[in-house]
Amino acid sequence: MQEQELIALLERYRAGTATEEDLVFLESWYLSDHTAPVEEYGENFLIEDVSIVWNRLNKPVVRWYRWIPYTAAACIALFFLVRTFLFQPADDIRILEVEGALSQSEKLMPEKDGxxxxxxxxDGSSVKLDDEQRGIQMLDNHIYYKDGDGLLNVEKYEYVTVSVPHGGQYQVALSDGSIVILNAASSLRYPVVFxxxxxxxxxxxxxxxxxAKQxxxxxxxxxxxxxxxxxxxxVQVHGTQFNVQGYSPALSTKVSLVTGKVSVHGKGPELEKGVFLVPGHQAHMKGEQVAVRMVDVQHExxxxxxxxxxxxxxxxxxxxxxxxxxxxxxxxxxxxxxxxFFGRAHRSEKLIAILHLLKSADxxxxxxxxDGQRKSKLVIVNKRKEGK
Structure with a gap:
């Protein structure tokens, strides 16, 4: 790949328009032994040419650049973003020493989706859904699996609640045609028929x-x-796509709009009137306070x-x-x-892979x-002494 092609690829990545093929190339290039690029560009490629390429891209990338050695910054920033994430220590934090055996984390894989x-x-009754299925759909007072297999008649019920465990993800097609994808440790209560x-x-x-518009x-x-x-x-909408995150009343609640228009309502002077969002914006609520900001919805x-x-x-x-x-x-x-932290990682990775990255952040x-080894606890230890 020529330098201009590499620049164009990286610009697509920063703009969020990189294709799967682009991402696969970046990942495979980094995981290779780099011999082909070195032969093509010369021994100083990683130190000189990559820095030139990087400097032509958007300036926000430089926010963490000064925190790691020059050569490593270029390599990691360009070719390791697909599989890992980077870190930026704050000015007032001391680099910590890492300890702790991680052999137990080998068995901690995410649960299978669904x-x-x-x-x-x-009425309080419940049923466990088929492990091999990935979603359900509501139709004429019946619930079907996503693949069309019949599940049960729910005409006698007014509401249904779908609960997704840790490590799961599940899709629900409502009776009006709207689609809801639930993240891990989430639940949705909805009418059988609106x-x-x-x-x-x-x-x-x-x-x-x-x-769906109705x-x-x-x-x-x-x-x-x-x-x-x-x-x-x-959150009130007519026809649109958006993400809602509200795991705990003690934490903040976020609404990120992808397409369309929504309004967010709650207690407090602003929320009582309704706060309207346009695509690419996020409402961040805590208590009666709300803040609206621009975000990269693809990250959300x-x-x-x-x-x-x-x-x-x-x-x-x-x-x-x-x-x-x-x-x-x-x-x-x-x-x-x-x-x-910055960057991203696949949710199919073992926990040990993510934990090893904490080592790089010291x-x-x-x-x-x-509980009989049925549950696991991750303890983050800060050994910094006051005044240090």
């Missing part, structure tokens, strides 16, 4: 919505609104495509996401290390099991 997904009905002049569902956790029963010139209730907030919905995206996330955010996927408890000893941790 494994132990449960359906709970309005009645009245609104379509309302209740979310706990994270989900990606593709909402005419109002009263006025065919109006569309029946679709409402997602998540904690103390409501990376989970839907089988990826972890750690762009600009703090250690606690990264650990929360890993805990939900690998089903581990995370605890901190001492002050939480002030570290930010983060101290240990992994233990308890």
């Amino acid at each position: 494994n132990d997904v449960m359906l709970t009905f309005s 009645k009245g002049e609104e379509r309302k569902v209740e979310l706990s956790g994270e989900a990606y919505f593709t909402v 005419p109002s029963n009263v006025d065919h010139g109006e569309l029946k609104p679709f409402i997602v209730a998540v904690g103390d907030y409501q 919905i990376a989970w839907k495509n089988g990826l972890f995206s750690f762009e600009g996330k703090k250690l606690t955010e990264v650990m929360d996401e890993l805990a939900r996927w690998y089903n581990v408890d995370v605890e901190y000893e001492g002050e939480v290390p002030n570290v930010s 983060i101290t941790y240990r992994l233990t099991t308890y």
